[in-house]
Amino acid sequence: MRILLTNDDGIGAPGLWALAGELALVGDLVVAAPGEERSGAGTSISLRKPIRVQEVAPQVEGVRAFSVSGTPADSAIIAINSLCSSQFDLVVSGINRGSNLGHDVYVSGTVGAAMQGYLHGIRSLAVSMYAYENLDFSAAARVAALIAKRVGCGALNGPMLLNVNVPNLSLGRIRGVEVTRLSSANYCDKIERESDESGEYYLITRHEDMHDAPQGTDLWAVENGRVSVTPLPDRAVDEQFISRLRPLVVDIEAELAASAG
16 A cells, blocks of 8 residues: 655654654555645645755655645645656545644645545545644554554545544543544634734634534544544535525526526
8 A cells, every 4th residue: 555644744743753653554655745834724735836845864764755845735736646656545644733623624734735635536634633732643643544554445435535633642541433523613713913013913823722512523522532533525514405505596597597588
């Protein structure tokens, strides 16, 4: 199995190499990650801008590693299309320092990089830690490798993207694994107003204390010491909603026809 590993915390991030150590035991691993931290980059790409790629010394023996001057999505796109002669069976992004839960997935560079695998028809995982300090990546790396082994070998058919969040606990203290849906949590709507010699400015920062999410959501799982596995894109648009939307579209079509007449 050929695996591409990327992230948004940068090529030197400890979470990246903790995961690389586990994934190298699962398959033939290539690492391609931004040369510096690019958190919050989402799915953005460096359109029509030069992107420089440099092969670097890996921190795990037997792994090829590349530093990319662009975004996490750039790293995945270039690796998938240009760096290797054969196709990847799996794309993994992480391990991110900090969680990617709820609406945060729409701005996450970790998820954005994994999304490129999904868009290229490759099974993909985004892996994040539910903590920012005193991180022990060993449990998250082991969990991710177990998922990667099964997913990459075809346990789930077709292109897919799983968003995995792991509590900052030892393996023995993790209470289980939950298949979840996105919560309504939004970590990136905290606004701080500051000033300097040039005048006033604003900072968009993250909430640190998100609690009390409904059972079955990603936030609920990690708050209760469980690994959260959320299929993406979000499946919240169910058939009941679609059945309500269809008559609206018919009405719009009728009004358009009447206007044209």
